[in-house]
Structures are given as structure tokens and as C-alpha cells.
């Protein structure tokens with residue numbers, strides 16, 4: 001099994017280019033199923049989750065061509081609907097959360113779809129009600145077979161409707177939007193998620209001939225059209241990677257420039273890092289982080305302890321809370337981290353405590369961090385990464401720590417971060433890939 005061995009405590013320096021956004025990739029690649037014409041997508045990250053989805057589309061009969069390292073064309077002219085019944089589909093579809101987003105386009109174009117209960121991180125309950133309740137409003141019927149773990153959905157005649165989503169689910173909104181673009185009449189989606197990746201999806205669909213308005217708001221209106229055509233699309237840089245690199249620079253006291261961040265799409269993210277005391281400078285569209293010996297967490301205006309909590313966009317993304325948490329361990333001051341959306345995403349703090357961090361896990365959703373102000377360095381340990389973002393948070397902790405750390409289960413990290421060891425080595429990090437089993441095995 002692959003693991004990372006890290007010798008920490010060294011400042012890094014240099015420039016790093018963020019990869020294309022994983023979660024946008026999963027949406028727009030699913031959308032190619034909506035047309036028989038060619039769709040070209042560039043800036044696609046070469047990561048496990050995205051590659052699995054591309055492979056799944058290939059199995060469904062989509063003609064795929066890789067034009068260069070990050071650019072693919074997709075042509076969904078002949079789709080093999082029988083593939084749904086295969087064991088292969090169950091295994092592949094089930095291992096990836098993003099695969100749920102093939103349902104909306106398949107319903108829209110072929111009137112039926114099936115999907116195994118999808119995978120993704122084990123970060124708490126992850127329901128799919130929003131997706132299926134939304135499809136139902138458009139006239140679909142679904143049956144969940146608990147024995148096989150399959151959702152079967154039928155919809156020969158999707159009709160536009162008013163859909164009030166039960167929560168602002170990101171993939172749920174994407175799915176309902178994709179189901180509605182070819183439905184008859186007008187669909188109005190209220191309580192829609194509106195993060196930049198969804199905006200990108202809607203803009204791409206409009207270029208394909210869809211008629212979507214309200215993009216970027218939580219009230220989306222879709223006039224169904226008969227047919228969509230091909231287009232070209234470029235993914236945004238991955239904002240979670242950008243946030244992870246800001247965290248890396250702060251924790252390791254490094255001077256790092258993150259290239260071409262598309263700052264205006266980052267929303268509240270830079271401000272949250274600024275409130276933790278991290279200096280960020282926008283140079284053109286690059287984000288420059290100077291080497292900082294210390295950084296001090298602000299308090300709220302009334303002097304009370306700062307809380308960083310997640311919220312649906314334009315609130316702070318839950319995917320960066322693990323990174324914020326790790327940075328806070330070496331800040332001056334204290335902060336309460338409140339992970340509202342997921343209930344099992346904070347348990348990795350055990351490992352940080354083993355490394356010497358001062359953290360009180362108040363309950364599954366909240367942790368109080370007592371910053372060490374870099375007066376006590378974390379020490380390297382052997383640990384296992386529980387999920388993608390905790391994995392990177394631990395990686396950042398290990399790079400800042402004294403001595404050697406081993407991180408197991410790096411498959412979790414690699415499903416979302418492209419060539420992370422190679423890119424960190426280019427900044428001067430002492431990280432290598434080794435073959436090792438966790439101690440408990």
C-alpha cells in the first residue's frame with residue numbers, strides 16, 4: 001500500500017499552479033451525456049475520481065479522446081443503456097460520489113437511469129433525497145432497491161415544474177438542472193446551490209443551447225429546449241487546492257505564489273484566511289503569500305473568540321474547514337471550528353493532538369483550537385488519512401512538524417490532488433512515496 005514519508009520542518013519556496021477543479025469536473029463531464037455532439041473540456045485534473053467518471057462514461061458508450069494531458073473530447077452519440085445492469089457498473093458507479101450526476105442527464109435524454117448508491121468520503125451521512133425529490137417533481141419515478149443498493153429512475157416525459165429543494169445540495173442542484181434542461185416547459189429551482197462550479201455548469205449548458213437564467217443565485221429558471229449541441233469548456237482552478245496551498249504556506253512559514261487563481265471566483269475564502277492572520281497579496285491574478293513567522297487570529301469585533309463555520313455558498317465551503325483547523329493549531333490566538341454540514345469530518349484531530357496540537361473536540365461538529373503561536377513545533381508521527389481533506393490537512397501538519405511522519409491511505413488524498421508529492425517536491429518539500437502498511441495491520 002502506498003504511503004507518504006515526510007521529513008518536515010523545512011520552509012518551502014516557489015510557485016505552484018492549481019489544478020482544474022475536481023468538483024466542477026464531475027459536473028461538466030456528466031453533462032456531456034446531454035448531447036450527441038462533441039464536447040471539448042480542458043483543464044481536467046488527472047486524479048482518481050475524475051478518471052473513474054471518464055472511464056464510466058466510456059463504458060456507457062461515450063467516445064472519448066484525450067487531446068493532451070488535460071483536454072478531452074466527449075461524444076455521447078450511442079449510449080449503451082444495458083450497461084446499467086452490469087456488475088461492473090455497480091462497482092465503478094458505487095465507488096464515486098460524483099457518478100450520481102449522470103442520472104439527471106440520462107433521464108433528460110433517455111427517460112431512464114439507474115445508479116448504485118454512490119461512494120465518496122466517509123464523512124458522515126450523505127443523503128440523496130434532494131436529488132430524487134427533485135426528479136420526482138419533474139415527473140420521474142424512482143425505486144430504491146435496498147438489497148442491490150440500486151436506485152432505478154424512470155421518466156419518459158419530464159415536465160417543467162416548481163422545485164423547492166429540501167436543502168441547497170451542490171450535486172443535487174446540478175442533477176436537477178441537467179434533468180430540467182430538456183424537459184417540457186419551465187422549471188424553477190428555489191433554494192438552489194449557487195457555488196462557482198454550478199455557475200460554470202449552467203454557463204456551459206447555455207452555450208450548448210439551454211435556456212437557464214438566475215445563474216449564481218438560489219433561484220434558477222430553466223426553459224426546456226428540445227436538443228442540446230456541442231461546446232468547448234474550460235474548468236476553473238480548484239478553490240479547495242488554492243485554500244490548501246494557502247494553509248501550507250502559513251503552517252510552514254513559506255513564501256509561495258499560487259498562480260492564476262481566478263480571484264473573483266474565490267468568494268469569501270481569502271477573507272477567512274486573512275481573519276486567521278495570514279497575509280495574502282493579489283499580484284495580477286496570482287496569490288502571493290509571504291513567509292510569515294507568526295500569524296494571529298482575529299477576534300470578533302466585540303472581542304469574543306472567532307468561529308469559522310461552513311455554510312452553503314456564498315458561505316465558507318466545508319471542504320476547507322479541515323485546512324483552517326490545522327493552520328489554527330500554530331496561530332497566535334484561539335478559534336472555534338464549527339463543521340455544520342458533516343458529522344464525521346473532525347475526528348482526525350486525534351492525530352493532530354498526538355502531534356502536539358492543543359485541541360478540544362467539543363462534539364462531532366465543533367473543535368476549539370488553542371493556537372501554539374509556533375512556540376511548540378508539532379512532531380512527526382505515523383498516521384492514516386481518513387478522508388481527502390483531512391488527509392491534506394495532515395500532510396500540511398507533517399510538512400510543518402519536526403522529524404519524520406508517515407501518512408497511510410494516501411489513495412484518499414490522491415482522489416482529489418494531482419501529483420501532489422511531485423508538486424510539493426518542486427517547492428522544496430521532503431516527501432516521498434513509499435510502500436508501507438499501517439501499524440494496525
Ligand SMILES: CC(=O)N[C@H]1[C@@H](OP(=O)(O)OP(=O)(O)OC[C@H]2O[C@@H](n3ccc(=O)[nH]c3=O)[C@H](O)[C@@H]2O)O[C@H](CO)[C@@H](O)[C@@H]1O
Pocket residue numbers: 023026097098125126127167168169170171172193312317318319340341342
Ligand atoms: C462531488 C462534489 O461536488 N462534492 C461536494 C458536494 O457534495 P454533495 O453535493 O454530495 O453535498 P451536498 O451539498 O448535497 O451536502 C453536503 C452536506 O451538507 C448538508 N447540507 C447541505 C446543504 C444545506 O443547506 N444544509 C446542509 O446541512 C447535507 O445534508 C450534507 O450532509 O458539496 C459538498 C458541500 O459543499 C462538498 O463537501 C463536496 O465536496
Ligand SMILES: C=C(OP(=O)(O)O)C(=O)O
Pocket residue numbers: 023097098119120121319388389416
Ligand atoms: C467531500 C469531498 O468529495 P466527495 O463529495 O467526492 O466525497 C471533497 O471534495 O472534499
